[in-house]
Amino acid sequence: MAAALITLQPLRKQLHEMRLQTQFMTGGDEPTVDAYQAWSDGSEGLASGSAEVFVRIVNWNRKSLFIERLEADLSADEHQLQPNYFSVRNSGAKQKYEGEELDKRLLSRTPIVFRKPLYLYGWEDRSAGPNAIHLNFWLHTDIATVTEREVKIRVIGFHINEEPGTFQREPIIRLRSKN
Numbered sequence: 632m633a634a635a636l637i638t639l640q641p642l643r644k645q646l647h648e649m650r651l652q653t654q655f656m657t658g659g660d661e662p663t664v665d666a667y668q669a670w671s672d673g674s675e676g677l678a679s680g681s682a683e684v685f686v687r688i689v690n691w692n693r694k695s696l697f698i699e700r701l702e703a704d705l706s707a708d709e710h711q712l713q714p715n716y717f718s719v720r721n722s723g724a725k726q727k728y729e730g731e732e733l734d735k736r737l738l739s740r741t742p743i744v745f746r747k748p749l750y751l752y753g754w755e756d757r758s759a760g761p762n763a764i765h766l767n768f769w770l771h772t773d774i775a776t777v778t779e780r781e782v783k784i785r786v787i788g789f790h791i792n793e794e795p796g797t798f799q800r801e802p803i804i805r806l807r808s809k810n
Contacts, residue, residue: 658693658754665689666784666802668770682770683715684804686784689763690751697748698764698788699795705770705782714743717766721752723759743768748788770806782806 654660666686690696714737716729728736738744754761781803788798 660691662690664786664800664802666804668804684768686766693753695753695791696751699748700744700787702742702785713769715767719764721762
């Protein structure tokens with residue numbers, strides 16, 4: 632009896648891990664959103680000290696995902712995120728939007744709102760990599776006034792057949808000076 636009780640906890644843990652693995656294999660995992668920040672050295676034609684922010688959205692789910700808007704929790708005296716470019720990779724095909732093409736896709740730049748939500752296919756072909764969106768923004772700020780702090784980048788969207796705004800993720804970047 633004691634041996635059975637001792638093995639019960641490891642068996643429960645193994646069952647939990649099997650459920651997670653099954654969820655992933657059947658396309659039930661949630662999309663992930665990653666964000667990070669790097670500083671400009673001035674070579675891009677921007678003032679040295681502008682922060683470059685990268686956001687990557689990977690759809691691990693079998694359902695398609697629509698991205699409606701992006702926001703940042705910056706104070707009124709700070710500049711907002713300014714879109715630089717974004718690229719969408721669906722079923723291996725990659726499309727990049729920048730310049731005028733980017734402007735045509737945006738309804739608003741602060742916060743960033745897309746005219747039509749960015750469409751990211753569900754991950755149905757498990758022999759290929761998942762579909763992803765890569766977004767690149769500039770945060771124009773004065774390097775001398777930046778103190779290290781966290782900034783939430785809010786990504787808002789929805790899965791197909793769901794209500795708008797039901798998908799929300801808030802990755803955090805650590806805004807800091809490059810020194």
